Amino acid sequence: MRTNKLIIRTPEGICLAQQLAGPVTRFLAVAIDLAGICVISGLLAQILLLTAIVNPDLALAARTVCYFIVTVGYSIILEWFWRGQTLGKRVLKIRVVDAEGLRLRPAQIVIRNLLRLVDLLPAFYAVGGICSTLSPKFQRLGDFAANTVVIYAVPEKIPDLELLFSGTLNSLRSYSHLAAQLRKSISPGEARLALEAVVRRDGLEANSRLELFRQLADHLHPMAPFPEESLAGLTDEQYVRNIVDLIYRPIVP
Amino acid sequence: MIVDLKKFIGRERPTWEELDEMLKRVENQAVTYLSLDEIQRLHYLYERTGAGLMKISTFAAEPNLVRYLESLLTRAYAEMQDVPSRTDTWSPRRWLFRTFPQTFRKHFRFFLAALTLTVLGGLFGGGAVAFDPDAKAAIVPFPHLLENPSERVREEENKPNQMLATARGRFSAALMTNNTQVSILALALGVTWGIGTLILLFYNGVILGAVLFDYVRAGQSVFLMGWLLPHGVVEIPAILIAGQAGLLLGQALIGWNSKESVNQRLRSVAGSLVTLISGAALLLVWAGLVEAFLSQYHEPIVPYQFKIVFGLIELATLLTFLVFAGRDGGPVGTRSRASGRARSC
Structure with a gap:
């Protein structure tokens, strides 16, 4: 089944999900890398031109070899040193990983990059693009042979949830008995839904955002009948945010 | 039961930070040398973080936190399953x-x-x-x-x-x-x-x-x-x-x-x-x-x-x-x- 997630089930029963990078994002990363290869090759050619004063034949030979090494070695070297990332992948925040969640080995990096030669055929990544589009894990042939996938890299820092709630005066907090009732009556699924809506609100289109929070507010109102005066002037979004605050931060220091 | 996220993060943060530090150390080594105590500690941190992820996924799926923990655990999983492959240097x-x-x-x-x-x-x-x-x-x-x-x-x-x-x-x-x-x-x-x-x-x-x-x-x-x-x-x-x-x-x-x-x-x-x-x-x-x-x-x-x-x-x-x-x-x-x-x- 096609999914945009790489799901790894560990022997301990933990299910780890990583979002897979699609063909378009990967193609853009390749475009950036091609530009990088051109810049590096151009710089090397200029440097090697200086040696032409001493021996023109040697300078041209060195340029041919360097261009070949840069073309073939660029992705191999960068993916090895940057743990699955090239310049393009860094810019687009994607990363090559082992398809089974194991450590990425040098052999895998070499194979996926050497097989790029077939993925490039007949032109403009046609084979690779078609394979990637049809593959359940967006794998091109090189990825398939090397047992790798490309995922979105996650920022490696603990998210600061304080930013989610800070700076807001929660008018519902003074009704502690109603807050307790709310926490008792709301299901984990409903609480998660409200939390995700608050977290993702900035990514929503304006009308969808209004509609989503209206529906959520309508759903949450009966669970804890807060007095009208406490809700005066609150938009649906502020109401839901305050509810989430009450649920996930029962005690404020 | 709904998890008090702030309290949960406050309690678990040292575990996650220690695991992250340990992983950075292991990932940057061409050859992995961990003592038995360190391996046991790594395993403990991995299991505790895994338990935390399961808890938070069930009761409070704050997406950024879940993604962070999944990323941390994926790294830990890769290292723990792969240590034998880096016991010698390439010559x-x-x-x-x-x-x-x-x-x-x-x-x-x-x-x-x-x-x-x-x-x-x-x-x-x-x-x-x-x-x-x-x-x-x-x-x-x-x-x-x-x-x-x-x-x-x-x-x-x-x-x-x-x-x-x-x-x-x-x-x-x-x-x-x-x-x-x-x-x-x-x-x-x-x-x-x-x-x-x-x-x-x-x-x-x-x-x-x-x-x-x-x-x-x-x-x-x-x-x-x-x-x-x-x-x-x-x-x-x-x-x-x-x-x-x-x-x-x-x-x-x-x-x-x-x-x-x-x-x-x-x-x-x-x-x-x-x-x-x-x-x-x-x-x-x-x-x-x-x-x-x-x-x-x-x-x-x-x-x-x-x-x-x-x-x-x-x-x-x-x-x-x-x-x-x-x-x-x-x-x-x-x-x-x-x-x-x-x-x-």
């Missing part, structure tokens, strides 16, 4: 004199298949030119090989290539890069279940057979040997080794007589593929140098006897190396990975 000397020849011998049947196919292609190419001399133009893609062999030999012997004298380096570099590209293609085409590699090897054989037959028929066998042997005895085996890698990849995909999954098969041959293609590339560097600096010089500049003897010595050395090198050492490292334990979907 170029050991790779060249042990790993490469041992890998070549381990997968010799694929080399034999590549050789057989090239020979069959050669017979076909030679036969085609024998029956229809005009077929040479259709078979051989190199213009300088299309002219009459006797005329070419006369030209080469009477008027040495002046251009080459000032462009040996360039020519050598072009040969190295071009041949290495062909080798990489021979490996890469293995992904077509080996069919692409088979076609490439056969076609190479056809060209070689057509040229050999053409020169032998014209009575230019000595020139041919003097011209081809110095670089050909290294270049042709190098292409065959790349073909060997391509066929190995094809077999891993097809999986005849194998009970392993395709992923396990590909995983088990990955190291061999890289070793074989690297070895082939190394041989092609030598072949490129010899072709530019020796093969293209003919009598009276360089006697054919010298070139032929030089080629035969190279061949004997290469065969000795591939057959005998690394026999006294241990077998090629079969680094086991716990791939069977994980299940990805």
